[in-house]
Amino acid sequence: MSSKIIRAVLAGQPNSGKSTVFNNLTGAHEHVGNYPGITVEWHTGSRKYKETTFELTDLPGTYSLSAYSDEERVARDYIINGDYDFVIDIVDASNLERSLLLTLQLKELGIPVLVVLNMIDLARKNGMNIDKDALSAQLGMPIVECVGYESGAVGAILDAAESLFDALGESGSKSALKLNAEELTKPKPTEEEVAVTTARLEEIKRMCSAAVTSRPKEGPSWSDKVDAVLTNVWLGIPIFLFLLYLVFQLTFTLGEYPMGWIESGFEWLGDWVSGFWAESEESLLKSLIVDGIIGGLGGVLVFLPNILLLFLAIAFLEDSGYMARAAYLADNFMKYIGLHGKSFVPMIIGFGCGIPAIMATRTLSSRKERLITMFIIPWMSCGARVPIYMLLVPAFFPEAYQAWVMWGLYVLGIIVAIIVAKIMSVFVIREENAPFIIELPPYRFPTFRTVGIHTIERGWLYLKKAGTILLGISIVLWALATFPRLPESESEKFEAQRAPIAQKLDELKEANPELETLAKDRDGVQEERDGVEEDAALADAEKEKKLAELDGQLAKFNEQLATYDDLTGQIEEIDNQEAEEQLANSYSGRLGHLMVPVIRTMGFDWKIGTAIVGALAAKEVFVAQMGVVYSIGEADEESESLRDIMKKNYPPLVGLSILVFCLLSAPCVATFAIMVKEAGWSWAFAQFITCTIVAWVISTLIFQVGTWLDIGTKLLM
C-alpha cells in the first residue's frame, strides 16, 4: 500500500511559535527564541506519521499578507505561489484577536487552513476561555489547541491535518486553486485597503466576543511588574549592561575548570605523540601532527566549554523574552543614530554569528536601516572571536578584571557600531525612518529543551568547524610556516655552533653519569614545590616552611648541576635560534615580515601579522596560527600552554591592542560573502575597508598612548 504525502505550510504571526511547532513536528533544530523576527527564510522538513508522510515548510512570521519587509515577502510569496495542500496557521492563543488577521486573509483567498491555537496554556493562565468549537464554526476552519513544544502537540496537529486533507480531496487543496493575489503585492496600503483591514478587525472582534470569555484583569500582571523595572528609562540600560557582565563572569569562572582539563589533555596528547620519535629526531610527520594539528587545532578546541557557557547564557536570555525588551530599550538611543530598536534584533543575533545576523536584517522594512544595520554588524562581537578573548584576556589581565575586560570589548564594539551608524545616517544614506513597533512577548522560564538544543547546536557547530575548515587551515598554516626549509649552509652554521657544546656535554655526562638522574630529581622537587605553592588548603605557616625546605633542596641541585645547566642552556638557545630562523625563512614568515611596517604601529610583530591574515578566513584561526608558529618556532620539547607563551612574549599593552584589533577588524570571509549577496560588492568592500581602517586606527592609538604613558609595557613573566 503506497502511503499518502501531505504538503502543508506553517504560517503565522511573528513569535507565535511556528518554529517551535515545526521543530517538534519534524525533529529539526531551527533557531527559536522568545522574540519576533528570528526566522527570515523558509525551511522544509518531513515527518512520517502513521502511514502518512508530511512534508512541512516553516515560513517567516508575517502579521498579514500585505508584506512590507523582505522576510514578510518571503512568507507571502510562498503562500501565494507555493505548491502545497493547505496552511497550518499557528495562532498565539494568548493574543487571539490580533493573530486572527492573517487567518481571515487566508480564508478570504480561499486557501484551506488548519488553525492551531498555540500557547493555549498561557491563554488559560491569563484567564481566557476559548470555545474552540464556536470559533471553528465562526471561521469555518478546523481548530486544534496545543502547547507547541509538548510531545502531545504532534499527534493532535498531524491527526487534524490528515482529517483536513481527506476532507478536502484532490480538488479542494490549495494546489488546485488559482489565487488572485494582485492586491497583496502592492508596496504600500491605500486608503481603501486600510478600510478593508479595519473591517476585518471588526469582524475578528465580533468572532472573538462570541467564542472567547476572559476573566477581568486584576491589576498589572507579573510580566507588567517586571517590565516596569527592566524597561524603565533610567534602570533598563544599566540592568542590560549588568546582565552582559554576569554572562561574561559566568563564562570565565565556570569555563576555566573544564578548559584546564582539555588543555592538559592536549598537552598530554602532544607529548604522547612526540614519544613515538626520538627526542632529537627531526620528522616532518611529527611536526605536522604535534605542531600543526595538536598545536593549532588544540589551541582552538580548548575553548569549547567557554563557547557552550556563553551561548547557554544567551539562549537563556533569548528564551526568557528579555531580548525583546533589550530591543525596546535600545530604541531610545537607536533613533538618535538613524536606526530603531528593530535593528537591535539582528545586532543581538550578531553576538552569535554575523551571517544569520545579516540575514536577519531582512526584517527591516526601510532600505536605509537595513544597509546601516548590515554595515555595523561585524562590530557585534561574534562567537568566533570568543577563543581569542579566552586566550588573551586571562593571559594579560588579573582574574578580578577579566570579565570587565571582556564586557568592555563588547561595549566598545557596540559604541563603534553606534558612531559609524550615526555617521552613515547623516552623511551617506539619508532617508526617513520607519516607525518602530515591537511585540513584547510574555516572560517565561526558558525550557531546558530549547536552551539545551540551542547550546548543544552551537557547540556542535564549533566542533564541526574545528574538525573541517579549521583543521584544513591549521594544516595549510603549518605547511606555510614550515616550508621552504632553511638552506643547508644555514643549518650547517647552527650545527657548527652546537657540535662543540654537545661534545662537552657528552664528556661531562660520561664523567658524571649521575647528572641526568639528578636533573630528573630536581624536576620532581620543582613539581612538588609548584603543588605546594598552589595548595590553597595549606596553612600559611606550614606552606612557608615546606617551601623553604624545597627551595633548599633546589639550591643544592642547582649547585651540583651548574655546568650541566649552562651547557644544556647554550644548546637550547642555539636550537631556538635555528627554529626562529627557520620560521622567519618560511612563506608565513616572509609574509609576516612584509606586513611589519604597517602593523608595527599597533605593537604587533610579524607572527601576529600572519595570524591576523589567517583570521580573515575564520576568526578562530588567529589562535590556531599563534599555536602553530610558537610550536614550530620554539625547539623546546616540553608542552607549554599557549597563554603562557603569549605572556612570555608580549606585554599586556600588546595583548589589549590585539584584542581590540580582532574585535574591530574586517569580518570573516563567509560574512563578507553573505554581505555581497545581501547588499552587493561595493557595500561589502566598503565594510571590509572601513572595519580594517577603524581597527588599525584604534589599536594604534591604544598602543601609542599606552607606550607614551608607559602602561602595560613590561612582560608579565
Add this chain to the structure above:
Amino acid sequence: MNYVSQFPKTQNNLIIMSETIIVVVICAAAALYIIRRAYLVFSGKSSCCSGSCKPSGGCGCCCKHCTKPCSEMEKKQRDE
C-alpha cells in the same frame, strides 16, 4: 615507542620518505578542501550558517544555499 630508531639506517630513510609522502598528501588534501570551500562560499552555494540542512535532505537550510539537492519546490520557485 620510539619506532624510527628501532630500524636500521636504510629502513630509516624509507620511513622518512614515507613520512614525507604522507605529509605532502595531507597538505595537498587540506589545500584542495579549503579552495573548494572558498569556491562554494563565493559562488553562493554554501553559507549554511546554522548547519541545519533539513532531514528531508532538501534545501531550506537557514541560508537557502545548501549544496544538497533541492526539493522540487525550490527548483520551481527558482525557475519562476
